[in-house]
């Protein structure tokens with residue numbers, strides 16, 4: 599488990615991850631998200647592959663999910679080979695009552711968005727602390743390093759406060775799996791996530807932002823081990 603999520607309550611995350619993994623059926627091509635919550639789903643799918651002969655193919659969203667899926671024994675494929683997935687499962691940093699989500703705490707949101715939008719059904723797994731009436735966490739924005747100053751200015755013009763994400767065990771910025779920077783951009787309460795998402799997407803140099811509007815089902819793990827499922 600990484601620094602950013604090692605203090606989180608793993609019982610709630612485990613309950614959500616395992617419950618969502620049950621939606622995966624034999625023969626499916628499955629998008630495998632990134633982070634500590636979806637890791638429980640990936641490990642459980644691996645167990646079913648090894649112990650029950652479940653036949654699935656996984657499409658990973660990061661080096662982290664690739665390493666975990668390989669360790670768990672899930673056979674992998676690519677979007678080039680399987681452009682349409684049956685289902686994708688992933689975590690979130692915050693999710694509101696309309697199932698708009700902020701993702702990218704692990705700097706993997708660009709591939710996560712591509713994979714989840716390629717799926718017929720997108721399930722998000724989270725503990726209760728991630729749910730909120732409205733989104734107010736900083737939005738991770740993956741930026742081409744060449745465009746950092748321009749994107750910083752444009753985000754400020756939209757009322758945001760962009761901060762370059764710095765690495766913990768490396769000097770300088772976090773470099774994403776795609777070789778880019780992350781600007782964590784606070785907009786306080788986001789009243790209209792669709793509108794902000796569109797505005798961020800049109801800034802030249804923005805690779806992808808962490809506002810997701812394609813969540814179909816939310817699995818919320820509770821302290822008592824139960825899981826609430828919210829559908830769109």
Ligand SMILES: O=C(CO)[C@H](O)[C@H](O)COP(=O)(O)O
Pocket residue numbers: 603631632633634635636688689690691700701702703704705706707710
């Ligand atoms: O978007 C993500 C990575 O970019 C993660 O899914 C998100 O940060 C949630 O992670 P965790 O389940 O560890 O809290």
